Amino acid sequence: MTNIIQIQDLTFQYRRGTSPALKEINLCVAPGEFVGITGPAGAGKTTLLSCIDGIIPHYYGGDLKGTVEVAGLKVASSTFRDLASIVGTVFEDPDFQMVSISVDEEVAFGPENLGVPREEIEKRLTTALKKTRIESLRDRAISTLSGGQKQRVAISAVLSMLPQVILLDDPTSELDPIGKVEVFTALRELNRDFGIAIVIVSQDMERLVENSDQIIVLYEGRILIHGAPRQVCSKRSVLASAGIRVPEVVEFTLSLYETLGKPLPVESVPLTVEEAVPLLGKILSENNAGGI
Amino acid sequence: MNVMDYTNRNSLIHRLHPLTKMGWAVVILILSMVFTDPLYLVGVLISVVLVGLVGKVIKETLVYLTAIFFIGLIVFVLQIAFRPSGPVLFTVTPESWRAFGGWFPVTEGGLRYGISMGLRMLCLVSVFPVILTTTQPRDIVMALVEKLYVPYEYAFMFTTALRFMPVIMSEVTTISEAQRSRAYAVEGWNPIRKMQAFAPIAMPIVFIAIGKADRLGLCMELRGYGNKNRTYLRQLHMTVADWVAVILLVAAVAISLWISSLGYGKIVL
Amino acid sequence: MAPMIQAINLHHRYPNGFHALRGINVSIEAGEFVAIIGQNGSGKTTFVKHLNGLLRATEGVVNVNGTSVGKRPVSEMARIVGYCFQNPDHQIFCDTVYKEVAYGPVNLKLSPPEIEARVVEALEAVGLTDYKNSNPHDLSKGQRQRVAVAAVLSMHPSVLCIDEPTTGQDYKDGVDMLNLIDKLNQAGHTVLFITHDMPMVARFAKRLIVFQEGNILLDGTTYEVFENVEVLKTTFLSPPQITHLAREYNQFYPRTVLSVKEMLDQTFELLKLKSLTGGIQ
Numbered sequence: 049m050t051n052i053i054q055i056q057d058l059t060f061q062y063r064r065g066t067s068p069a070l071k072e073i074n075l076c077v078a079p080g081e082f083v084g085i086t087g088p089a090g091a092g093k094t095t096l097l098s099c100i101d102g103i104i105p106h107y108y109g110g111d112l113k114g115t116v117e118v119a120g121l122k123v124a125s126s127t128f129r130d131l132a133s134i135v136g137t138v139f140e141d142p143d144f145q146m147v148s149i150s151v152d153e154e155v156a157f158g159p160e161n162l163g164v165p166r167e168e169i170e171k172r173l174t175t176a177l178k179k180t181r182i183e184s185l186r187d188r189a190i191s192t193l194s195g196g197q198k199q200r201v202a203i204s205a206v207l208s209m210l211p212q213v214i215l216l217d218d219p220t221s222e223l224d225p226i227g228k229v230e231v232f233t234a235l236r237e238l239n240r241d242f243g244i245a246i247v248i249v250s251q252d253m254e255r256l257v258e259n260s261d262q263i264i265v266l267y268e269g270r271i272l273i274h275g276a277p278r279q280v281c282s283k284r285s286v287l288a289s290a291g292i293r294v295p296e297v298v299e300f301t302l303s304l305y306e307t308l309g310k311p312l313p314v315e316s317v318p319l320t321v322e323e324a325v326p327l328l329g330k331i332l333s334e335n336n337a338g339g340i
Numbered sequence: 341m342n343v344m345d346y347t348n349r350n351s352l353i354h355r356l357h358p359l360t361k362m363g364w365a366v367v368i369l370i371l372s373m374v375f376t377d378p379l380y381l382v383g384v385l386i387s388v389v390l391v392g393l394v395g396k397v398i399k400e401t402l403v404y405l406t407a408i409f410f411i412g413l414i415v416f417v418l419q420i421a422f423r424p425s426g427p428v429l430f431t432v433t434p435e436s437w438r439a440f441g442g443w444f445p446v447t448e449g450g451l452r453y454g455i456s457m458g459l460r461m462l463c464l465v466s467v468f469p470v471i472l473t474t475t476q477p478r479d480i481v482m483a484l485v486e487k488l489y490v491p492y493e494y495a496f497m498f499t500t501a502l503r504f505m506p507v508i509m510s511e512v513t514t515i516s517e518a519q520r521s522r523a524y525a526v527e528g529w530n531p532i533r534k535m536q537a538f539a540p541i542a543m544p545i546v547f548i549a550i551g552k553a554d555r556l557g558l559c560m561e562l563r564g565y566g567n568k569n570r571t572y573l574r575q576l577h578m579t580v581a582d583w584v585a586v587i588l589l590v591a592a593v594a595i596s597l598w599i600s601s602l603g604y605g606k607i608v609l
Numbered sequence: 610m611a612p613m614i615q616a617i618n619l620h621h622r623y624p625n626g627f628h629a630l631r632g633i634n635v636s637i638e639a640g641e642f643v644a645i646i647g648q649n650g651s652g653k654t655t656f657v658k659h660l661n662g663l664l665r666a667t668e669g670v671v672n673v674n675g676t677s678v679g680k681r682p683v684s685e686m687a688r689i690v691g692y693c694f695q696n697p698d699h700q701i702f703c704d705t706v707y708k709e710v711a712y713g714p715v716n717l718k719l720s721p722p723e724i725e726a727r728v729v730e731a732l733e734a735v736g737l738t739d740y741k742n743s744n745p746h747d748l749s750k751g752q753r754q755r756v757a758v759a760a761v762l763s764m765h766p767s768v769l770c771i772d773e774p775t776t777g778q779d780y781k782d783g784v785d786m787l788n789l790i791d792k793l794n795q796a797g798h799t800v801l802f803i804t805h806d807m808p809m810v811a812r813f814a815k816r817l818i819v820f821q822e823g824n825i826l827l828d829g830t831t832y833e834v835f836e837n838v839e840v841l842k843t844t845f846l847s848p849p850q851i852t853h854l855a856r857e858y859n860q861f862y863p864r865t866v867l868s869v870k871e872m873l874d875q876t877f878e879l880l881k882l883k884s885l886t887g888g889i890q
Contacts, residue, residue: 089779107558132564144552145559149503153478156573161564169573191506221777224649224805226845251780291781296850300869304876321853335880517663518700521692523684523716543702
């Protein structure tokens with residue numbers, strides 16, 4: 049089974065850059081995987097996504113070394129039209145990534161551009177709206193929607209091109225808490241129920257560790273750590289040195305166990321409050337706190 | 341620009357094909373040029389307003405016409421000034437004045453011509469609010485591109501501008517608020533001052549707009565924009581109503597040309 | 610002494626009819642550090658915009674430093690209430706940081722030596738002295754935000770209103786920003802920051818005012834507000850993870866926990882106690 053994304057020895061420097069924005073990146077994403085990418089500002093996260101969807105080198109030029117392949121196609125030698133039906137991208141700003149006045153126009157925009165026959169466009173439109181649970185918004189004007197709804201429209205607009213992987217560049221940073229939940233829920237469902245691979249750049253560590261199969265941490269253009277969420281979280285000190293935080297329950301539980309001289313094994317690292325509860329309970333009862 | 345936004349109402353005019361409506365605009369153009377008698381031109385104008393009534397957009401149409409009326413007035417005054425003919429009815433400045441006495445004569449011919457041209461201008465532009473409020477921009481685009489062979493890029497530019505105007509306006513409002521919070525205030529009459537005062541609002545919006553336009557272009561390309569053979573989700577059909585309308589329009593032109601040739605509808609200038 | 614900020618039965622109806630504020634009553638003393646929280650559309654930003662006159666009350670009164678805002682022009686209110694917008698790019702238009710920070714004082718028609726002094730002081734306060742002659746567009750987003758804060762500080766307002774200091778920001782920049790705001794509060798400014806970033810609120814704010822659908826739902830210290838679990842739930846603003854964890858064992862953590870450090874300190878207290886009273890390990 050070919051990896052949906054395969055990157056080998058990728059090094060890239062922007063034309064006007066003084067040093068490489070990405071250095072010797074090697075990573076792969078399997079079909080249906082949920083990958084979270086995080087790191088401080090300027091680490092190269094957006095640059096990395098741009099190398100996958102073809103923005104680099106087709107829109108922004110520079111010095112590109114190494115190979116980037118999506119579904120076996122070399123990004124550097126494929127056109128946007130070839131890539132559009134494999135990888136779709138959703139950006140941070142809910143407003144300036146959509147061109148149409150109403151939702152159905154926007155979702156139909158992609159397939160229309162690809163010359164898909166009319167009946168097929170209608171089918172894709174309905175399906176895309178259903179997958180993000182916004183069928184009721186079909187005839188609405190985009191300007192009347194909330195941030196979370198707008199981002200789900202943007203996701204549908206990409207879904208209608210039937211991609212195998214969706215890239216998202218910090219789609220929730222401008223949204224309020226309700227909007228963030230809406231978007232992450234939609235992404236989780238797309239991934240688990242429909243097998244679409246998701247690669248999402250975000251600073252929201254809590255949601256990333258909850259949903260990802262793989263987390264990649266970028267720092268100064270390199271991959272600092274990558275692996276399953278528990279593995280990544282267990283390396284707190286490395287993350288801290290790069291200014292990256294882990295979820296509060298992770299920070300707390302690992303600090304607690306370490307200070308008591310009983311470091312937790314990787315597979316026990318808690319990712320959510322629910323997972324942390326019994327671990328705390330164990331410490332409290334072992335030390336006979338209040339006589340449990 | 342609010343009166344030019346599509347209104348989602350169910351009316352006969354809404355259901356007509358965009359081309360029928362554009363054809364109607366051409367017919368109004370012809371009628372406005374054929375007739376010069378103010379009475380006939382008023383008739384044409386009333387017919388447009390009636391179409392607006394049938395289209396349930398009478399309010400928008402009248403608001404627009406009231407706004408444009410001022411421009412019609414300018415046309416009116418210009419004609420009086422530059423097309424004098426026939427006996428002088430009066431002068432704007434009384435003859436008795438020592439300086440500038442007897443200036444700006446208003447002639448009978450000039451007056452009639454002025455009214456006629458003013459009305460003609462109103463007729464010509466009156467079709468815009470009716471069409472824009474009863475036709476979705478994407479349908480206009482489709483009609484232009486598929487039937488009139490206008491290149492897609494140009495038609496698309498028009499609808500994209502419509503879509504982003506409210507967004508840009510809201511950014512300008514935010515910028516204005518942010519600068520006012522720094523004691524920015526436009527005061528006084530000095531035009532140089534006023535130009536300088538423009539920078540705090542203009543600069544940020546220009547930077548923002550350029551950056552966002554770039555991002556938008558990128559998003560469009562990522563979704564395959566630029567294909568010459570693009571398809572369209574919606575289909576527009578010519579219905580019975582459309583064909584009836586076309587027949588009526590053709591008849592209107594024919595009849596108008598005929599009675600005009602008989603000497604009606606024209607005024608001696 | 611009159612409170613620094615006071616709203617009495619404040620209503621605001623937008624021209625399109627939307628009733629954004631439905632009778633707000635609130636009183637904030639000089640030197641407080643308040644977080645104004647709520648979902649988008651709850652009225653939090655609408656409320657703060659009344660403080661410097663960007664919006665006018667359709668009913669009710671807003672007093673700042675003892676006098677009513679009334680119809681006083683924004684340019685006058687700007688001397689007392691500084692409002693720092695969320696996106697610094699909505700403000701930045703000069704080609705040097707110096708000019709940008711000087712813009713406010715210039716508008717206030719201060720003397721050149723006074724302007725110079727204030728710019729230097731403001732840049733020092735935000736830590737951008739070295740960038741005095743840089744072009745703001747060459748700076749990072751976090752730095753541009755600090756330029757925006759300096760540009761507001763140079764007008765010497767007693768009240769600072771900061772709109773969403775951490776939204777759309779890198780985590781580290783967000784923390785730096787809040788540390789800066791905290792420092793400014795220590796220096797004597799009354800600070801209001803509008804946000805929906807609950808972990809930051811838990812960490813930095815002393816008082817929370819919770820807006821929902823045009824009303825103030827809760828108003829109190831951070832501890833008090835978080836303890837109102839059921840009410841807070843209706844706003845869909847969730848306290849940070851650590852608070853939830855502590856609640857699961859509230860027999861051990863009777864007081865709401867707001868940060869990891871608090872939790873660790875309290876847990877070690879508990880454990881030490883046990884080992885003193887003969888617990889194992």
